[in-house]
Amino acid sequence: MHGPNLLNWMNPRRATMLADLATLVSAETPSRDKTLLDPFATMLAGRFQALGGKVDLIDNSAGGNHLEAWFAADAQLDLPPALILAHFDTVWPRGTLADRPFRIDGPRAYGPxxxxxxxxxxxxxxxxxxxxxxxxxxxxxxHVLITSDEEIGSPTSRSLIEASARDAAHALVLEPPLPGGLLKTARKGVGGFTIEIEGKAAHAGIEPEKGVSAINELVLQIPRINALANPAVGTTINVGLIEGGTTPNVVPARAMARVDVRVTTMDEARRIEDAFHELQALTPGASVQVTGGINRPPMERTPAGRDLFERTRQIGRSLGLELGEGSTGGGSDGNFTAALGVATLDGLGMPGAGAHAIDEHILIESLPERAALLACLLLEL
Incomplete structure (x- = not known):
């Protein structure tokens, strides 16, 4: 194995990697801001071209452009490619850097x-x-695919990811690892549902009996929705947003709830989707409309995924790393590849903490070893 040589090559380049990270962090890339995303994609294209890649920018009129790069293999072998998935969009709005620029504080590098x-x-x-x-x-x-919309559910990149995965030997996902550097071999599926209630408006003081309260109907629906949860098998339900009514002296004609759902298996995904779309009004004169569904299928542990992790763990040992595995309730683009039956390993990014939080940071000392690990995987798998 080439692990020790690669780690020795990486170790003196920690400062260079930090400087490169400062460059990327200092260019803001909120998921819905095409005017910031596209220049960043163009900049990345130049960087990967300089590394010898065959690079394409994929035009995306509905969001930021995506980036695709190919790097050649041993010409004597005819093997399907390794698919590398990453994203460059962030949850942080334009202007965040003014208050929280990239900075280094002891063993940590901070920045949105x-x-x-x-x-x-x-x-x-x-x-x-x-x-x-x-x-x-x-x-x-x-085959490198770096997308611009992962943080908002990959609406424009999902089909590209799935098409790329169908031709791949395996998918390596560069999301951050779990605490302790654990790789991710399972993720929950993610769903979102909108419940819209229509009632009938009336004057709340003069003739309330002529009205049908959409808010009251929503209040009746919420316990039914919450009852769909099954924490014992990992299914969680969160009614995270409710709205309704216009003014206190009017019986509310409309109300709405948005619900987050997490599931660990496709069987649970199907059960939840069926149950939401079967909801019926309990109040005479009210109506219920449900939209949405499971937009990221669960990344379930599979024999192929387990084998990929075991091979990665052996490669990690050549670098002095004892890699573990775990699962998480959040979704990633690895959910899409795993659902197609493609061996998928997630969490190959940088150890740190604070995803989507104001203390977001990486642990600087891990830069060489995680870069060497990824290089070994590209070389040896």
């Missing part, structure tokens, strides 16, 4: 999007650079 997941792009760049500089040729072609 640093942990989730611009540091992952730096790891990938370092891994590809190390292979190139050391003259090491991967066994498989490397």
């Amino acid at each position: 999007g640093s942990y989730d997941m611009k540091a992952s792009i730096i790891l990938l760049e370092a891994a590809l650079t190390g292979l190139r500089e050391l003259g090491l040729t991967p066994r498989r072609p490397i």
Whole structure:
């Protein structure tokens, strides 16, 4: 294995990786701001072209452009590619950097999007650079897909991800790991439902009996919705937003709730979707309309995924890393690839903490070892 040589090559380049991370973090990329996303994608394209990749920018009129890059493999082998998934959009709005610029404080590097997941792009760049500089040729072609809309559910990139996965040997997802550097071999599926209630308006003081309260109907529906949860098998329900009515002296004609759902299996996903769409009004004169569904299928543990993790754990040991595995309630683009039956390993990004929080940061000391791990996976899997 080439792990020790790659780690030795990475170790003195920690400062370079930090400087590159500062460049990426200092360019804001909120998920819905095409005017910021597209220049960033163009900048990334130049960086990957400089590493020898065949790069395409994928036009996206409904959001930021996506980036695709290919790196050649050993010409004597004819193997399907390794698919590398990352994203460059963040949850942070334009102007966040004015209050929280990139900074280094002891063992940590802070900044919006640093942990989730611009540091992952730096790891990938370092891994590809190390292979190139050391003259090491991967066994498989490397197909890199870096998207602009993961944080909002991948509405424009999902079909691209799924099409790429169907041709791949496996998918390596560069989301951050779990605490302790654990890799992610399972994720919950994620769903969102909107419940819209229509009643009938009336004067609340003069003739309330002529009205039908949409708010009252929603209050009756919420316990039915919450009862769909089954924490014992990992199914959770959160009625996270409710709205209704116009003014206190009018019987409310409309009310609405938005619900977050997390599931661990496709069987639960189907049960939940069926139950939501079967909801019926309990108040005479009211009506219930349900829209939405499970938009990220669960990433279930599979034999193929388990085998991929075990091979990765062996490669990690060549670097002095004892890698563990775990699951999480959040979704990623790895949910899509795993649902297609493609062996998927997630959590290969940078250790740190504070995803979507004001203390978002990475642990600087882990940069060389995680870059070396990714390089080894690209080379040896």
